[in-house]
Amino acid sequence: MNAPSQLHYDVIILGAGAAGLMCAIEAGKRERRVVVLDRAEKIGKKILISGGGRCNFTNLHTTPANFLSENPHFCKSALARYTPSDFIALVEKHNIPYHEKTLGQLFCDRSARDIVHLLETECTAAGVRIVTNSLVQEVRRADEFIVIADSAEYRAPALVVATGGLSIPKIGATSLGYDIARQFGLNIIEPSPALVPFTFNDEDSATYSDLTGLSADVIASCNGAHFREKMLITHRGLSGPSILQISSYWRSGETITLDLAPAQDVTSALRAHPAGRNESSLKSEFRKVLAQRLADRWVERHLPKSWTNHALEDLERQAHAWKIVPAGTEGFEKAEVTAGGVDTNELSAKTMESRKVAGLYFIGEVVDVTGHLGGFNFQWAWASGYSAGQAI
Numbered sequence: 001m002n003a004p005s006q007l008h009y010d011v012i013i014l015g016a017g018a019a020g021l022m023c024a025i026e027a028g029k030r031e032r033r034v035v036v037l038d039r040a041e042k043i044g045k046k047i048l049i050s051g052g053g054r055c056n057f058t059n060l061h062t063t064p065a066n067f068l069s070e071n072p073h074f075c076k077s078a079l080a081r082y083t084p085s086d087f088i089a090l091v092e093k094h095n096i097p098y099h100e101k102t103l104g105q106l107f108c109d110r111s112a113r114d115i116v117h118l119l120e121t122e123c124t125a126a127g128v129r130i131v132t133n134s135l136v137q138e139v140r141r142a143d144e145f146i147v148i149a150d151s152a153e154y155r156a157p158a159l160v161v162a163t164g165g166l167s168i169p170k171i172g173a174t175s176l177g178y179d180i181a182r183q184f185g186l187n188i189i190e191p192s193p194a195l196v197p198f199t200f201n202d203e204d205s206a207t208y209s210d211l212t213g214l215s216a217d218v219i220a221s222c223n224g225a226h227f228r229e230k231m232l233i234t235h236r237g238l239s240g241p242s243i244l245q246i247s248s249y250w251r252s253g254e255t256i257t258l259d260l261a262p263a264q265d266v267t268s269a270l271r272a273h274p275a276g277r278n279e280s281s282l283k284s285e286f287r288k289v290l291a292q293r294l295a296d297r298w299v300e301r302h303l304p305k306s307w308t309n310h311a312l313e314d315l316e317r318q319a320h321a322w323k324i325v326p327a328g329t330e331g332f333e334k335a336e337v338t339a340g341g342v343d344t345n346e347l348s349a350k351t352m353e354s355r356k357v358a359g360l361y362f363i364g365e366v367v368d369v370t371g372h373l374g375g376f377n378f379q380w381a382w383a384s385g386y387s388a389g390q391a392i
């Protein structure tokens with residue numbers, strides 16, 4: 001067997017996803033000799049499957065409040081340094097047609113491939129070398145970083161870890177980033193699946209799972225967070241944007257609260273008329289705000305003990321605060337992102353460099369910064385990648 005060749009660069013970037021490629025472009029533009037290593041056979045695989053294949057590449061209304069982290073202030077510096085307008089300018093430079101779908105979410109008109117092509121073109125222009133099919137076996141540090149991959153042995157004074165989180169293992173997610181952080185003595189906030197569907201407990205499963213496919217406009221709440229968007233009933237539990245959003249705030253065993261009729265008074269007509277109060281008229285009122293089968297099922301499960309105004313008011317309150325205790329989530333297999341990651345206390349908010357290990361950087365999803373649904377996770381990847389790329 002031939003000894004692997006040694007290759008010397010100014011910076012080695014692990015991971016050719018959104019964050020790693022943005023970092024490579026910026027460092028390359030600054031004349032750094034950059035190599036990006038990725039185990040996959042092609043770059044940007046997660047970008048390609050994002051946004052239903054159209055990549056929700058940013059959100060016009062990005063603010064630090066759209067991100068979860070043990071330190072909510074950490075993301076501010078990078079987000080201010082590289083804004084949605086900066087990425088939009090790049091998209092427009094490449095003549096990529098895009099549109100706002102809803103709530104500031106920008107999507108490609110054609111395909112997520114346009115974004116990968118943009119990044120690849122910019123990398124080429126910046127002289128970046130990308131090596132795919134390059135599984136990293138070992139990282140060491142002597143006078144500089146040594147990365148042993150199956151393709152070659154790479155050396156550089158700077159190492160950027162952009163290997164993402166644990167979500168969707170079937171397209172190549174690994175724990176490499178966390179392993180490297182631990183190897184160098186950096187603290188990790190326990191990674192957990194986020195933006196992920198819930199599974200029903202046994203009782204709710206028996207009651208509601210045959211309603212698969214029905215949706216409702218709800219406000220989902222947990223631990224002080226609230227999201228008003230669609231909820232979808234699946235054969236295993238609950239999904240849809242409001243549920244994915246609130247899942248990032250939920251911890252095992254906790255209750256989520258669902259307002260099934262935001263800003264509406266479902267039982268007001270019945271409360272106003274003492275005559276004709278019965279199960280059938282109650283269902284009729286709920287059918288005005290919910291899909292018929294969901295309205296009927298929910299009413300059957302929450303029939304008031306009497307038909308007094310007091311009992312109807314109590315039912316009204318329950319409809320605005322339906323308590324669900326999920327059995328769990330669908331896990332990393334279905335999670336859009338990973339919450340937790342490299343503790344932000346370990347990193348410079350300006351450069352993403354480790355405070356303990358000079359020359360070691362962490363960017364993107366591997367860091368304990370998790371965006372809401374709606375283009376925020378890519379904006380974090382661009383912004384953190386840009387910040388490191390400017391500093392290396």
Ligand code: FDA
Binds near residue numbers: 014017039136377378
């Ligand atoms: P990312 O995961 O993109 O890249 C990491 C790279 O490291 C991968 O290419 C991987 O192969 C490589 N790697 C991992 N381990 C390695 C190893 N051991 N050796 C070598 N290479 C290794 N966000 C958003 O803002 N808008 C959206 O529309 C969507 N949609 C969406 C859909 C789906 C289905 C998912 C799963 C996720 C989204 N997201 C999203 C989230 C978004 O895709 C995610 O936050 C970013 O891609 C994270 O970018 P990173 O570059 O940090 O990691």
